[in-house]
Amino acid sequence: MILYHGSNTEVKEPQILAPSRALDFGPGFYTTLNRNQAVDFAGKVVLRRGGSPVVNTYEIDAQIAFEFCDVLKFDAPNETWLDFVCSCRDGFNSAEGRDMVFGPVANDDVYRTLTLYREGEITREETLARLKIKQLYNQLVFVTPKALKFIRFRGSEVI
Numbered sequence: 001m002i003l004y005h006g007s008n009t010e011v012k013e014p015q016i017l018a019p020s021r022a023l024d025f026g027p028g029f030y031t032t033l034n035r036n037q038a039v040d041f042a043g044k045v046v047l048r049r050g051g052s053p054v055v056n057t058y059e060i061d062a063q064i065a066f067e068f069c070d071v072l073k074f075d076a077p078n079e080t081w082l083d084f085v086c087s088c089r090d091g092f093n094s095a096e097g098r099d100m101v102f103g104p105v106a107n108d109d110v111y112r113t114l115t116l117y118r119e120g121e122i123t124r125e126e127t128l129a130r131l132k133i134k135q136l137y138n139q140l141v142f143v144t145p146k147a148l149k150f151i152r153f154r155g156s157e158v159i
Helices: 035-049 062-070 077-091 107-118 124-132
Strands: 002-007 029-032 054-060 071-075 100-104 138-142 151-158
Touching: 002 035, 029 035, 035 054, 062 071, 077 107, 077 124, 107 124
Parallel strands: 071 100
Antiparallel strands: 002 029, 002 054, 029 138, 054 151, 100 138
């Protein structure tokens, strides 16, 4: 499996850093299967921190990693995923005890829908209906040092 990480620097040795804000799947090293998603995120990192946008590329043998790690996997943006993301975005580490979390990423468009839901503007059912029509990309978040042992750096590109 090829993974991408958008940043403002080359990241040869991924680390689990405390985030400056609440994220979809809590603290961890975030990667995506979609290069364009990483490009977009790299641009956002540069706006916040300066530097140049960089897309880092990694490889992981998912079959082996998923066998040896405790992976929380979401196949779709369903009710369980919605509760999990909202909990993490509220600052609770819902992934505690897991090595990795895999599932849909809440991009800016999805985040707007989540915000409306969290503020009580739309119902749970309406939220899930809106999410079903969105083009969501998957992300794989490495939550523990054990999980990071399975990722291999392949290179980086300034974009």
